[in-house]
Structures are given as structure tokens and as C-alpha cells.
Amino acid sequence: MSAFELEDGWGHKKRMNLKRAWRGSLCLHLIKFIAALLIFLACVTFIVFLCMFYESVPSPSFAVLDVKFYAFNLSSTSLTSNLQITISSRHQYIESTDNNFHLDQLHIYASYRNQQITLPTMIPPTNLGSYDVNVWSPFVNGTEVPLTPDLAASLAQDKTATMPINVEVTGRVRMKSGYVASRHWLKVNCRAYIMFGNYNGSNVIGSAVKNPFDLEKACRTDVGLLEWKIFECVGTEFVN
Incomplete structure (x- = not known):
């Protein structure tokens, strides 16, 4: 080669x-x-x-039905208050039979001009199915809550007329839709107006009743996804 x-x-x-x-x-x-x-x-x-x-996935709706002040002691540096809030929650879409809600870790408190003026009070957990409505009437209070001079002056001025407060609820909502279960954080913000003075001859300092024709828009409800699971739900209960 x-x-x-x-x-x-x-x-x-x-x-x-x-x-x-x-x-x-x-x-x-x-x-x-x-x-x-x-x-x-x-x-x-x-x-x-x-x-x-x-x-x-829809979220539950909330509405403030009534707010009553039983104590309101304001000084130039602090506020002591005691009030009863009546608030309701219901299934927002009653036509939907597949979505169910479980509300837990619920706390309610009052705020004024973005400052919390009471301690949070726990609301019992509950289930919300189609056509379900829950109503709570917890007492919330704050003892000598410190105030800035501007906030104290604003409170003193609003007390002579109509005082706007915000009723806020925080917690968790677990949702079930078919074979999918999810867990969300929950934030509810409701505006109420307090008119100080004698209420129907009682010793109530003030009362505020939401317009019954505007209850659907009374509260803003925000939810945010924390986690979701598939094929891990039985009935209306969720697997943690």
C-alpha cells in the first residue's frame, strides 16, 4: 500500500x-x-x-352593620376607648356551590387616620358555604393608646361632628374549588362614621349604621395567595 x-x-x-x-x-x-x-x-x-x-376563586364579602362606642376618653396624648362592632361575612357568589371558605386566625381592630386605636380582638373561626352568612359583635378596646398632638387635635375636632373610623380585619381564608384547595391571607377594611351623643336614650356614646343599600361596597376585601394544593381536600375541610 x-x-x-x-x-x-x-x-x-x-x-x-x-x-x-x-x-x-x-x-x-x-x-x-x-x-x-x-x-x-x-x-x-x-x-x-x-x-x-x-x-x-371568589373571596368572601364583609359588611359593617353597626358600631357603638361605650367609652371614649381623649386627652392631648392618649385615647382610651371601648366599642362594639357588628360585622358580617357571607359567601359572595351564592350561585356557586363548588366554592367553600374557611376563615380562621381572624382579628378585628379599629383605626383612625391609619393609626390603630384599639387592640386586636380575636373572632372565632367559621366555615362559609353557599348561602351562608355569619355575624359577629365583638368588643374591642384600647387603654391609653399614645397619640401624636396632630392626631389628638384631629380626634377632638371630629368628636364635635362626625368621626370617621376604619374597622379592619386580618386573618387567613382557605378556599376549596373542586379538587383544588388554596390558602390566602385576608385583609378587610371598612369605613364607619361615628356620631357622638346620646343614642335612643341609652348610655351609648355613639353609633354608626351602614347604609343598608350600600352594604356590598361597605368593606374592601383583599386576599393574597399563600399556597395551593391539588387532590388534598376532603369535603369542605382542608389538609394542612
Whole structure:
């Protein structure tokens, strides 16, 4: 065998190896591209599903029915108050029989101009199914809550007319829709107006009753997703 034939055979083998290496590299890059594309599509699908699920699940609605002050002792530096708040919650979409709510870790308190003026009071946990309505009337109070001079002056001025306060509720809500269960944080903010003075001859310092035709808009309810599970719910109870 001549040197030319040996060189040609070696060159042919080298070219074949290069072609195999190039094809292997091309296939590897193609596989990586397809895998990256599938992962991207899976992430997009998951995000879209999560957003659709979150948006599709309704939240319970709240309404303040009445607020009564039984004590309101204001000084230039502090406030001592005792009030009873009547608040209701109900299933917002009574036509939906698949969605159920479980409310827990509920606390209610009063605030004035974004400053909390009472200690939080715990509300018992409850379940909300279709057509269900719950009403609570807890007492909340604050003893010598410190106030800034501007806030104390504003309170003293509003006391002579109508004082706006905010009734706020925080807690957790667990939702069940079909085979999907989710847990959300809950934040409720309701505006009420207190008119000081004798109320129907009683010793109540003030009372505020929401417009019965505007109860649906009385409170703002915000929820935020904490976690969700699939195929882990039995009846209306949730697996922790």
C-alpha cells in the first residue's frame, strides 16, 4: 500500500469523525433547545394556570352593620376607648356551590387616620358555604393608646361632628374549588362614621349604621395567595 493511499484513508476517516462530531454536536444543541423550550412552555403554562385559578376563586364579602362606642376618653396624648362592632361575612357568589371558605386566625381592630386605636380582638373561626352568612359583635378596646398632638387635635375636632373610623380585619381564608384547595391571607377594611351623643336614650356614646343599600361596597376585601394544593381536600375541610 502506497503512502498516498494511507494518507487518503486516514483523511477519509478523519473527515468521517469530524462529520460524526458535528452531527453529535448539532443533535446535542437541538436537544438542549427543545428541553429549554419545553421548560419555558411549562413555566408559562403553570403561571397562566395559577393566575387563572387565583382570579377565578371568589373571596368572601364583609359588611359593617353597626358600631357603638361605650367609652371614649381623649386627652392631648392618649385615647382610651371601648366599642362594639357588628360585622358580617357571607359567601359572595351564592350561585356557586363548588366554592367553600374557611376563615380562621381572624382579628378585628379599629383605626383612625391609619393609626390603630384599639387592640386586636380575636373572632372565632367559621366555615362559609353557599348561602351562608355569619355575624359577629365583638368588643374591642384600647387603654391609653399614645397619640401624636396632630392626631389628638384631629380626634377632638371630629368628636364635635362626625368621626370617621376604619374597622379592619386580618386573618387567613382557605378556599376549596373542586379538587383544588388554596390558602390566602385576608385583609378587610371598612369605613364607619361615628356620631357622638346620646343614642335612643341609652348610655351609648355613639353609633354608626351602614347604609343598608350600600352594604356590598361597605368593606374592601383583599386576599393574597399563600399556597395551593391539588387532590388534598376532603369535603369542605382542608389538609394542612
